[in-house]
Amino acid sequence: MSESQNMNYAYSPPWHDTHIIGIAGSSGSGKTSVAAQLVKLLNLPWVVVLSMDSFYKELTPDQSKLAFANNYDFDSPDAIDFDILVDRLRDLKAGKKAEIPIYSFEKHQRVPNKNTTIYSCHVLILEGIFALYDPRVLELLDMKIFVDTDSDICLARRLARDVKSRGRDVRGALQQWHRFVKPNFELYVRPQMKNADIAIPRGIDNLTAIAMVVKHIQRALNAKSEAHLKKIAELGEKVLEK
Numbered sequence: 001m002s003e004s005q006n007m008n009y010a011y012s013p014p015w016h017d018t019h020i021i022g023i024a025g026s027s028g029s030g031k032t033s034v035a036a037q038l039v040k041l042l043n044l045p046w047v048v049v050l051s052m053d054s055f056y057k058e059l060t061p062d063q064s065k066l067a068f069a070n071n072y073d074f075d076s077p078d079a080i081d082f083d084i085l086v087d088r089l090r091d092l093k094a095g096k097k098a099e100i101p102i103y104s105f106e107k108h109q110r111v112p113n114k115n116t117t118i119y120s121c122h123v124l125i126l127e128g129i130f131a132l133y134d135p136r137v138l139e140l141l142d143m144k145i146f147v148d149t150d151s152d153i154c155l156a157r158r159l160a161r162d163v164k165s166r167g168r169d170v171r172g173a174l175q176q177w178h179r180f181v182k183p184n185f186e187l188y189v190r191p192q193m194k195n196a197d198i199a200i201p202r203g204i205d206n207l208t209a210i211a212m213v214v215k216h217i218q219r220a221l222n223a224k225s226e227a228h229l230k231k232i233a234e235l236g237e238k239v240l241e242k
Ligand code: C5P
Pocket: 026, 027, 028, 053, 056, 067, 074, 075, 104, 105, 107, 108, 109, 128, 129, 181
C-alpha cells in the first residue's frame, strides 16, 4: 500500500473549532515537557503549544527595578494580561490567526516590535501557571490538565533552569521562590486543581496518565471530525437536490 493510501483522508476536524487544552501546575512541575510529549504522541500536523509567559504585563520603571532585584511578584494573577490572552485564544478558536508577543525572562519584558504569528490549528496547548485560572479561558478549554509534581523537584528544576537560561543567580532565584513562588502556589496555583479534568501526578514521568490523555484527545478529535464531515456531506446533498 502506498503512503498516500495509508493516510486517513476522513480525518478532518473543523478549522473554526480549534481544540484547546490547558495545562496548569507549579513552576518547574514539567508543564512544558508534558505539552511537548502530547505533541509528539498526538503526531498530527497542526498542534501548537502556546505559553502563557507571552502574556506577562509590561512593567513600570520602578517595577522593573524590583524585578531585577528578584523582588517583583510574577506569581500573582495580576502579573498576567488575561484580556490579551483571552482575545488571542478567541481568535484562534474561531479559526483566525493571532499575533503573540515574545517574552524575555532576562529583561523582564516583551521583546519590542517582535511577535510570533500563530495560525489556527487543530489542537492548541496552552501551558502556564495560570492556565486554569480565568473563567473566560476555562470556557474556551476543551480539556483541562493539572500537572502535580513534588515541590522539591519543582524547586530543583526551577533553580537549574533560571540560572542556565533565564539569566538569574541561585541566591536571587531562591529569594524569589520563597517570597513569591511558593506562597502564591498555595494561594492561586494549587486551587486550580479543582478546575482540572485530570491531574497528572509526577508530570512527565507518568507515562500511563499521558497515554490516557492522548487517547481522550484523539477520541474527541475523531468525534469532531466525523460530525464535521457529516455536515459537509449533508450540505453536498442539498446542493445536488437544487
Ligand atoms: O515556565 P514557568 O511556568 O516556570 O514560568 C512561570 C514562572 O516564571 C513564574 O513562577 C514566575 O515567578 C517566573 N517569572 C520570572 N521572571 C519574569 C516572569 C516570570 O521569574 N520576568
